[in-house]
Amino acid sequence: xxxxxxxxxxxxxxTDQANETEWVWDIYLWIAIxxxxxxxxxxxxxxxxxxxxxxxxxxxxxxxxxxxxxYTIIPFLVIAALFAITVVTVEAIVKVDDDxxxxxxxxxxxxxxxxxxxxxxxxxxxxxxxxxxxxxxxSSSVLFRLESLDVVHxxxxxxxxFKRDIIPGSPTEFSVDMTDTTGLFPNAGVCxxxxxxxxxxxxxxxxxxxxxxxxxxxxxxxxxxxVVTSGTPEEEDV
Amino acid sequence: xxxxxxxxxxxxxxxxxxxxxHLVSIDSVIGPxxxxxxxxxxxxxxxxTTTNHKALGVAYFVASLTFLAIGGGLAxxxxxxxxxxxxxxxSEQVYNQVFTIHGSVMVFLFAVPFxxxxxxxxxPLQIGAPDLAFPRLNAFSFWLxxxxxxxxxxxxxxxxxxxxxxxxxxxxxxxxxxxxxxxxDMWIVAIILTGTSGTLTAVNVIATITMLRxxxxxxxxxxxxxxxxxxxxxxxxxVFPVLSGALLMLLADRQFGTKFYVPTDGGxxxxxxxxxxxxxxxxxxxxxxxxxxxxxxxxxxxxxRPVFGYKGLIFATLTIGALSTSVWAHHMFVTGEVVVTFFAxxxxxxxxxxxxxVFNWMGSMYGGAITFxxxxxxxxxxxxxxVVGGVTGVMLASPTLDFQLSDSFFVVAHFHYVMGGTxxxxxxxxxxxxxxxxxxxxxxERLATxxxxxxxxxxxxxxxxxxxxxxxxxxxxxxxYEPISNWELWNQLATAGYVILLISMVPFLIAVVKSxxxxxNAGADPWxxxxxxxxxxxxxxxxxxxxxxxxxxxxxxxxxxxxNHDDVGAPGVAEAWMAREGLxxxxxxxxxxxxxxxxxDANAASSADSDVG
Numbered sequence: 001x002x003x004x005x006x007x008x009x010x011x012x013x014x015t016d017q018a019n020e021t022e023w024v025w026d027i028y029l030w031i032a033i034x035x036x037x038x039x040x041x042x043x044x045x046x047x048x049x050x051x052x053x054x055x056x057x058x059x060x061x062x063x064x065x066x067x068x069x070x071y072t073i074i075p076f077l078v079i080a081a082l083f084a085i086t087v088v089t090v091e092a093i094v095k096v097d098d099d100x101x102x103x104x105x106x107x108x109x110x111x112x113x114x115x116x117x118x119x120x121x122x123x124x125x126x127x128x129x130x131x132x133x134x135x136x137x138x139s140s141s142v143l144f145r146l147e148s149l150d151v152v153h154x155x156x157x158x159x160x161x162f163k164r165d166i167i168p169g170s171p172t173e174f175s176v177d178m179t180d181t182t183g184l185f186p187n188a189g190v191c192x193x194x195x196x197x198x199x200x201x202x203x204x205x206x207x208x209x210x211x212x213x214x215x216x217x218x219x220x221x222x223x224x225x226x227v228v229t230s231g232t233p234e235e236e237d238v
Numbered sequence: 239x240x241x242x243x244x245x246x247x248x249x250x251x252x253x254x255x256x257x258x259x260h261l262v263s264i265d266s267v268i269g270p271x272x273x274x275x276x277x278x279x280x281x282x283x284x285x286x287t288t289t290n291h292k293a294l295g296v297a298y299f300v301a302s303l304t305f306l307a308i309g310g311g312l313a314x315x316x317x318x319x320x321x322x323x324x325x326x327x328x329s330e331q332v333y334n335q336v337f338t339i340h341g342s343v344m345v346f347l348f349a350v351p352f353x354x355x356x357x358x359x360x361x362p363l364q365i366g367a368p369d370l371a372f373p374r375l376n377a378f379s380f381w382l383x384x385x386x387x388x389x390x391x392x393x394x395x396x397x398x399x400x401x402x403x404x405x406x407x408x409x410x411x412x413x414x415x416x417x418x419x420x421x422x423d424m425w426i427v428a429i430i431l432t433g434t435s436g437t438l439t440a441v442n443v444i445a446t447i448t449m450l451r452x453x454x455x456x457x458x459x460x461x462x463x464x465x466x467x468x469x470x471x472x473x474x475x476x477v478f479p480v481l482s483g484a485l486l487m488l489l490a491d492r493q494f495g496t497k498f499y500v501p502t503d504g505g506x507x508x509x510x511x512x513x514x515x516x517x518x519x520x521x522x523x524x525x526x527x528x529x530x531x532x533x534x535x536x537x538x539x540x541x542x543r544p545v546f547g548y549k550g551l552i553f554a555t556l557t558i559g560a561l562s563t564s565v566w567a568h569h570m571f572v573t574g575e576v577v578v579t580f581f582a583x584x585x586x587x588x589x590x591x592x593x594x595x596v597f598n599w600m601g602s603m604y605g606g607a608i609t610f611x612x613x614x615x616x617x618x619x620x621x622x623x624x625v626v627g628g629v630t631g632v633m634l635a636s637p638t639l640d641f642q643l644s645d646s647f648f649v650v651a652h653f654h655y656v657m658g659g660t661x662x663x664x665x666x667x668x669x670x671x672x673x674x675x676x677x678x679x680x681x682x683e684r685l686a687t688x689x690x691x692x693x694x695x696x697x698x699x700x701x702x703x704x705x706x707x708x709x710x711x712x713x714x715x716x717x718x719y720e721p722i723s724n725w726e727l728w729n730q731l732a733t734a735g736y737v738i739l740l741i742s743m744v745p746f747l748i749a750v751v752k753s754x755x756x757x758x759n760a761g762a763d764p765w766x767x768x769x770x771x772x773x774x775x776x777x778x779x780x781x782x783x784x785x786x787x788x789x790x791x792x793x794x795x796x797x798x799x800x801x802n803h804d805d806v807g808a809p810g811v812a813e814a815w816m817a818r819e820g821l822x823x824x825x826x827x828x829x830x831x832x833x834x835x836x837x838x839d840a841n842a843a844s845s846a847d848s849d850v851g
Binding site for chain 2: 021028053061067079083087152170191194195
């Protein structure tokens with residue numbers, strides 16, 4: 001599957017973890033909508049049905065223990081079910097892969113990204129106004145090691161449905177399993193934690209290549225010196 | 239009028255329709271309002287030196303609404319900048335200061351202090367007290383707050399401008415090298431000042447509620463607003479000192495070369511996040527609980543019902559207070575340094591007592607005879623809006639989803655729904671409700687209706703589309719964004735919503751001016767309300783009460799209004815009232831016509847006795 005997402009607002013998920021998040025999102029969203037809509041409808045019913053029609057004093061009954069138990073226990077069960085879904089999925093999402101196909105070292109600094117591929121001897125750095133491009137192989141497991149050189153940053157790729165804060169002095173890591181989706185995702189990555197003056201400009205693009213194409217790209221860059229400083233070529237087909 | 243003429247209960251008790259004289263009106267008991275003076279200062283020096291809880295209450299209301307206007311104005315700059323991609327209105331530097339001070343003003347200088355205004359003005363009236371326990375401490379708290387607010391705003395005049403690091407000020411960005419300007423230090427000092435003010439007010443509120451309740455006002459007869467203010471005060475006492483301590487460490491890092499949060503020298507930036515959010519999440523409830531109290535006063539009155547599940551509601555509030563100190567790290571799911579499942583559990587659980595409150599509010603209306611005066615319109619608007627913010631809160635409590643949504647515009651939408659919207663909507667519900675009590679005058683219902691619908695439309699337009707922006711990847715705190723067509727459209731709708739919000743204030747301000755120019759003819763109890771503040775004149779006399787009805791439930795004014803009917807009000811009220819007869823007026827907090835009546839009766843009784851003797 002090849003995607004050009006420049007006109008699609010919400011990037012489609014490109015990792016197994018993101019697919020997990022998607023179905024959890026759907027469940028939560030529909031329950032949230034159901035709850036909000038039923039409360040709104042019930043309030044509407046109350047204000048129509050129980051508006052003052054005559055001078056009779058309405059019931060002054062203040063307690064209904066059965067009802068009170070009901071509206072404590074039912075929300076509890078809903079919350080318990082949602083929590084169970086969360087626990088199951090979050091474990092899979094935060095699990096770090098010990099034996100990844102690829103390691104990417106992310107170095108964040110005010111207000112630029114750098115991506116190192118230590119196994120391939122390639123380094124991608126943004127320069128000036130040009131944002132860097134994170135190149136990843138599809139259908140592979142990738143381990144990200146993240147480090148910040150100055151303040152707190154946050155590495156967020158919408159297509160991953162995941163972000164990780166990068167706190168200076170405490171390097172962190174997470175893994176993803178890329179799906180077979182390939183494509184160019186311009187501006188798909190941002191810094192999500194406010195990091196000072198040009199926080200809004202701290203972006204990067206993501207390009208997902210077939211594993212073979214990725215190897216070819218890495219070799220080509222290594223032969224060309226190993227340091228990529230270019231921005232994303234916007235209209236280039238993958 | 240005050241003689242007891244009990245009627246056997248009719249099959250259907252009417253709201254006084256067929257026999258209005260059978261209901262006792264407070265006005266007929268205490269006489270006309272506005273005869274005794276209000277105790278409010280009339281000179282500038284008087285205002286600067288007052289220790290009167292009502293004067294300070296009004297001062298809190300005016301100051302916090304002024305800060306709302308300032309914070310709202312700053313929001314206008316943010317909306318103007320985000321109307322289209324690219325940078326048009328302000329520089330990045332100014333934008334960062336604007337959103338920092340917008341958030342800080344709204345949280346520290348508007349929302350919390352308005353609750354303290356309620357604790358100042360309304361709470362002593364609700365428990366039948368003449369003032370707060372420590373009036374001079376109260377005045378001191380107020381001036382600390384105002385000075386703190388001034389220090390924060392004057393940051394804009396400092397070299398390099400105001401603090402530019404967001405209202406949660408994560409170091410190292412907020413440290414000496416991250417934000418070198420003096421404005422940052424002024425921000426820290428300002429929040430220590432307002433935090434200290436809050437801590438002192440909390441002490442005062444707790445002392446007042448525990449010590450100054452009028453006889454008969456047991457804990458489970460306190461109005462819900464007073465209960466909520468009590469729980470709020472305890473939360474303030476637990477978490478504000480933590481914030482002040484964290485801020486002092488930050489100030490020391492910046493000014494004295496300590497390294498608490500400096501990672502390069504062994505300090506820990508994450509320590510700040512723990513300390514700040516240990517304050518920051520209970521803070522959400524510190525902001526919200528007083529306003530939950532406000533609407534809980536309003537729903538029953540305009541539905542002519544008691545608070546449904548009164549005790550359950552109090553336990554829900556206590557549960558929220560207790561749980562609120564164990565949820566802080568859901569703000570830190572994305573750091574990868576907290577046990578996400580624990581904090582997901584506590585954060586999800588807090589939805590249950592919050593849901594109980596929603597059911598209590600609906601139960602108070604259910605089966606009632608509802609009328610839709612301005613306070614009720616706003617309270618219902620609050621209820622619907624709050625539920626939207628509540629369900630997105632449950633979504634954010636799941637780390638699975640929070641990994642995507644954290645620090646995006648989804649979060650901005652969420653907390654503006656729960657804090658911004660509900661606080662502002664409930665705040666206006668409260669203003670319309672207590673305005674007659676504070677001023678002795680009514681506000682125009684027609685203008686209030688305009689105000690209400692414009693506010694609801696403007697609010698939802700401003701914040702609803704931010705959910706979509708955040709879900710699709712727009713991070714918060716950016717002056718610039720990708721020119722994706724939907725993003726531009728949604729941001730433009732949000733800005734249009736902001737303009738409607740702004741316009742919605744016009745009918746309100748007109749109503750205020752018209753009301754203040756009109757005659758003070760609201761009377762003591764214009765809404766036929768329930769709690770003790772309605773048993774005194776509007777505005778209340780200098781020491782609040784010259785007369786207090788018997789208190790046998792959380793609705794003493796309701797019970798007294800229905801004293802002539804069996805089985806409507808709380809049992810024992812008529813007996814308690816009759817027991818006062820024959821007592822010397824030195825033993826009764828009575829004055830005016832009733833006191834004269836009772837004194838006459840007592841004299842007659844004693845002379846009859848002496849005749850017999």
